[in-house]
Amino acid sequence: MGDKEPQQRSRSYLLAVEDREFLESDEMRGLRLALEFAKVERTLKAMNIVSTVVVFGSHRVLSPEQVEATLKLAKGAEASARAKQQQRLSAWYREARNFGRIISERGGALASDGARQNVIVTGGGPGIMEAANRGAADAGAPSIGFNIVLPEEQEPNSYTTPDLTFRFHYFGVRKMHFAMRANALAVFPGGFGTLDELFEILTLKQTRKSAPMPVLLFERDYWRSAVNFEALAELGMIDREELALFDMVDTAEEAWSVMASRGLTAQTPLREP
Numbered sequence: 001m002g003d004k005e006p007q008q009r010s011r012s013y014l015l016a017v018e019d020r021e022f023l024e025s026d027e028m029r030g031l032r033l034a035l036e037f038a039k040v041e042r043t044l045k046a047m048n049i050v051s052t053v054v055v056f057g058s059h060r061v062l063s064p065e066q067v068e069a070t071l072k073l074a075k076g077a078e079a080s081a082r083a084k085q086q087q088r089l090s091a092w093y094r095e096a097r098n099f100g101r102i103i104s105e106r107g108g109a110l111a112s113d114g115a116r117q118n119v120i121v122t123g124g125g126p127g128i129m130e131a132a133n134r135g136a137a138d139a140g141a142p143s144i145g146f147n148i149v150l151p152e153e154q155e156p157n158s159y160t161t162p163d164l165t166f167r168f169h170y171f172g173v174r175k176m177h178f179a180m181r182a183n184a185l186a187v188f189p190g191g192f193g194t195l196d197e198l199f200e201i202l203t204l205k206q207t208r209k210s211a212p213m214p215v216l217l218f219e220r221d222y223w224r225s226a227v228n229f230e231a232l233a234e235l236g237m238i239d240r241e242e243l244a245l246f247d248m249v250d251t252a253e254e255a256w257s258v259m260a261s262r263g264l265t266a267q268t269p270l271r272e273p
Contacts, residue, residue: 036173040166044181047164050115052144052181053103056197057128057188057218059154061093062086092188092219093131099186099252100135100143106256107264109141118183118264119144124165125154128188133159146174179204184214184259189222205245206238214262215246216255223248
């Protein structure tokens with residue numbers, strides 16, 4: 001019969017699902033995309049999560065507790081100035097936490113049986129993301145973290161529900177999961193990543209590729225200085241009526257009022273203004 005050990009040790013003899021080199025090859029990229037999509041889809045369905053409220057914002061904003069510690073350790077004028085700036089920015093953290101709590105308490109995420117509605121979902125990292133997940137935890141509600149593999153590895157914050165804490169390799173698949181269940185989008189001050197997510201959703205709304213959803217920009221002064229939306233309309237880059245694709249708000253309670261006026265409850269379908 002001969003010695004079969006060399007054949008059995010060969011990589012070609014491995015089952016396809018055991019052959020990591022094969023699974024990570026260029027030819028299998030389409031399969032990896034499908035697997036990454038399906039894993040999250042299967043889990044969210046099993047947890048009866050049918051809709052979400054997405055929260056974006058800077059990972060650089062510190063919690064009030066972190067700010068207090070930073071102020072105590074700050075030495076020198078420059079370090080003190082940075083710490084005091086973070087103290088001002090931490091107001092956004094507090095509001096994002098309040099928003100996560102309010103949505104979780106009033107939107108249907110606490111359903112003990114049947115579908116969970118308007119579950120908070122973030123990018124799973126620190127800063128504003130942590131604050132929104134923390135607010136959901138304050139309410140005793142589940143919340144989702146969609147982390148992404150980056151060159152500088154981002155660790156998940158400690159407030160996402162462990163069984164709903166995911167990690168993506170592909171930005172495209174992650175973006176699909178952010179958008180496909182979203183009943184609303186809340187965008188706090190942030191940088192390139194936040195702007196990327198905001199304008200993608202606005203483009204989907206503009207082109208009617210997404211279902212109607214409220215888009216709320218928190219902190220009016222920030223957005224009016226960061227993006228000149230009026231200039232885009234004046235120059236004809238967008239139609240003036242497209243300025244109604246979003247609302248600017250300053251507080252979580254104001255945001256809830258706007259969302260409720262658009263039909264955001266656990267039962268009522270949404271409508272555009």
